[in-house]
Amino acid sequence: QVQLVESGGGLVQAGGSLRLSCAASGTNFAITVMGWYRQAPGKQRELAADITRGGNPNYADSVKGRFTISRDNAKNTVYLQMNSLKPEDTAVYYCNARTYKSYWGQGTQVTVSS
Numbered sequence: 001q002v003q004l005v006e007s008g009g010g011l012v013q014a015g016g017s018l019r020l021s022c023a024a025s026g027t028n029f030a031i032t033v034m035g036w037y038r039q040a041p042g043k044q045r046e047l048a049a050d051i052t053r054g055g056n057p058n059y060a061d062s063v064k065g066r067f068t069i070s071r072d073n074a075k076n077t078v079y080l081q082m083n084s085l086k087p088e089d090t091a092v093y094y095c096n097a098r099t100y101k102s103y104w105g106q107g108t109q110v111t112v113s114s
Helices: none
Strands: 003-007 010-013 018-025 034-039 046-051 057-059 067-072 077-082 091-098 102-104 108-113
Touching: 003 091, 018 034, 018 091, 018 108, 034 067, 034 077, 046 067, 046 077, 057 067, 077 091
Parallel strands: 010 108
Antiparallel strands: 003 018, 018 077, 034 046, 034 091, 046 057, 067 077, 091 102, 091 108
């Protein structure tokens, strides 16, 4: 069973930055893809960004050029650097990790004030 521990959410003004971290533990299987999804109030959960074990990133159009995803395979940790934040980025951000199954973190709140 994989455990995901997220950190780094918070309240920031528009134009500001935050960095999310997610550390995975408890698996003997290689984690293939790690990523961040987000869910705003009243909306469906959506992909923000994910990254393969080989380091290939994938971004939602809404965050391209502002967010950067990276990972440290040795630490089973994924990061999301979020710059130029907008109020519409306000959401609960969930870490996701995939082996032969998909695992989710508990979520961390990101609030961007205008």
